[in-house]
């Protein structure tokens with residue numbers, strides 16, 4: 516139990532770091548330098564303001580000094596990261612796979628939030644993640660090397676073809692790199708299933724938003740967000756989604 520709590524707290528802290536990274540990268544600042552400050556009054560935050568989730572609750576979602584509203588994105592990302600880390604620990608125990616998946620998930624959460632907020636899949640995140648995913652998977656040897664490489668090529672190629680056919684109007688270069696990342700993280704089979712899940716989810720959410728009049732047909736869709744969720748689902752469930760789906764046909 517105490518290990519689970521420990522993993523949860525690590526997850527909260529990683530989530531807290533991801534929040535800062537997303538904001539600072541968007542503002543063009545260095546990710547690890549300098550103290551955190553309030554985004555409204557720019558006053559530096561003290562240790563009491565930086566405890567994941569608890570500070571947010573204690574301060575009722577406002578800055579201690581200027582009382583500006585703090586985005587609920589902060590505690591939500593901290594909590595979600597903490598909970599996913601616990602799930603990963605329950606799946607793997609204290610093994611290398613826990614470390615691998617924790618790093619993969621951290622990158623996916625950043626890509627998810629960044630695309631949702633700013634409508635952009637940033638190379639600053641996908642390219643380092645591609646290198647980490649490729650090296651970690653080749654080194655661990657759980658996914659066959661051919662599957663890792665083929666996954667990257669096929670999924671990147673899937674978006675590259677759309678990019679070339681549409682002269683860059685359907686998908687962007689960020690989607691091509693995201694495809695490669697998914698393949699490198701998951702290998703060919705799981706990568707393709709993650710792609711399929713992203714389209715199903717994107718279609719369902721898009722249809723819901725259209726039907727409720729929240730968006731119109733011209734509203735751009737942050738598809739990287741759905742690609743990140745599809746990849747995350749495959750990391751968390753993997754074969755159980757595939758066997759559930761195949762169960763319909765057998």
Ligand SMILES: [Zn+2]
Nearest residue numbers: 553556578581
């Ligand atoms: Zn403030």
